[in-house]
Amino acid sequence: MPGSDSAADITPWTVRDGLASFGEPATLLLHALDEVFTEWGTRAGAVRMTFPPLLAADDLRTLDYFRNFPHLGSTVSRIRTDRLDTHSRGTTGGPVPARDLADAGHLLPSAACYGCFVHFSGTTTDTPLRVSTVARCFRHEDHYDGLRRLWGFTMHETICIGSARQVGEHLEQHHERLAGFAADLGLSLSREPATDPFFEKEGSRTLMQLLAPVKDEYVHTDGTAVASMNNHRNFFGERRSLAYEGKAAFTGCVAFGLERWVHVLNERFEGDLRAATVAVRKAGEEA
């Protein structure tokens, strides 16, 4: 393979400040994983879509984002016009000071599906809508840990918008595929109730607890959650006026954290990411 013995190939990945650089084998493995999960979505009737790389603060507010996890958010702003000269003179160092920033109208997504629900706001459908999407997501955490816990990461999601039954079936269908895929790869994943921040907060503010148990994670033996099944019930349907057959739609998604898959597959294949990529393609076809 051209360039396979170049400098770019020596380090499989590096992480600094919770942000990863991937060499070629890790890049190819991440792509292969994305293609497998995309193909599962296509077989389930999902359309592939791409949503905006930033979300408006006002839109996130309608989803209780700030109420539930304001601490995770990565706000996006710019240098105030009246402070540009200070910076262009090049006399400052370190971070851009808060006093030089403009208000932040947008945030980086913390999950791939928010953009989908915002996009389809105010629409009505009489057939279930399934969407496959991948997005760079960001969560500020107390600490970062290799590829297991990143500030910026890649999330593939396959979303269903429809009735409660259809959402349940969508999740169960993916559960079966995922179980077979993991088994083929020799990964031991256990299905566990989520420890996501969405669900950790105490009391009545946490909307999901009011409704039903709604999130399971797929956890590798080392504790890494590589995928989750999320049943939002009719929360997004209500908040974003998303109707199915005349009532607030139910929604759910299967989410895959691609860098975490690279982490667990690197363990499983003892650092041979090219072998992992071959195995992922093969297991994906069979799942």
Place this chain on the structure above:
Amino acid sequence: MPGSDSAADITPWTVRDGLASFGEPATLLLHALDEVFTEWGTRAGAVRMTFPPLLAADDLRTLDYFRNFPHLGSTVSRIRTDRLDTHSRGTTGGPVPARDLADAGHLLPSAACYGCFVHFSGTTTDTPLRVSTVARCFRHEDHYDGLRRLWGFTMHETICIGSARQVGEHLEQHHERLAGFAADLGLSLSREPATDPFFEKEGSRTLMQLLAPVKDEYVHTDGTAVASMNNHRNFFGERRSLAYEGKAAFTGCVAFGLERWVHVLNERFEGDLRAATVAVRKAGEEA
């Protein structure tokens, strides 16, 4: 194709605040373009890599980023710890006010190659290094215009790190591929000196003007620049201690703005993005 007549398919794309949502045909076209440009890179010996989705302000400062275009930068920050409660009570609206933001240690990339040069800082090579990468990039502009001028967009870059001659050959090789590809697609692209902000600023602060003419753009008949050839000479080599054969390396890159290609191909194929995707795959193989 499953779901091809669903709601997700009706609108090819929507843009709000300079941020785009893509339906399936536009998503598939964007992927096809990325695959063609990746394949050209692979044939030229490039390794595929992925660089961090955010760049440290301190790293950008070493590249004269703030000196040249502080106004374009999208700073990334978070809500100050002592202001989280205000937001979680949900009583505010609109943007997150600047007074509630922490300092911004990072920015979103405005070009895909910065992450590459930061990544390879302090390294030495005796063989030219070619890297193919794709990144979500962001530039604050005075105004946005459909897919022609977005705040957030997708840039594919094929980068060469080596000698002046190797960089020149890398760019010329891509020039020939690009000319053939455009001709096959029936696109009329003219090669023009850049009007990029990197080059617009007057006077001695603009580093590139000190060195040589270095950037050409490929401009469609409607004025949309869909690709550029960038010869950075030894600027990044000097600034990031990137050595080739014992001296500051020369670098150059070919950059493709993928949403702009979707825009011009949508014009060319009169809104038939599926036909455009087929044509892109065919022309890519022949280029």
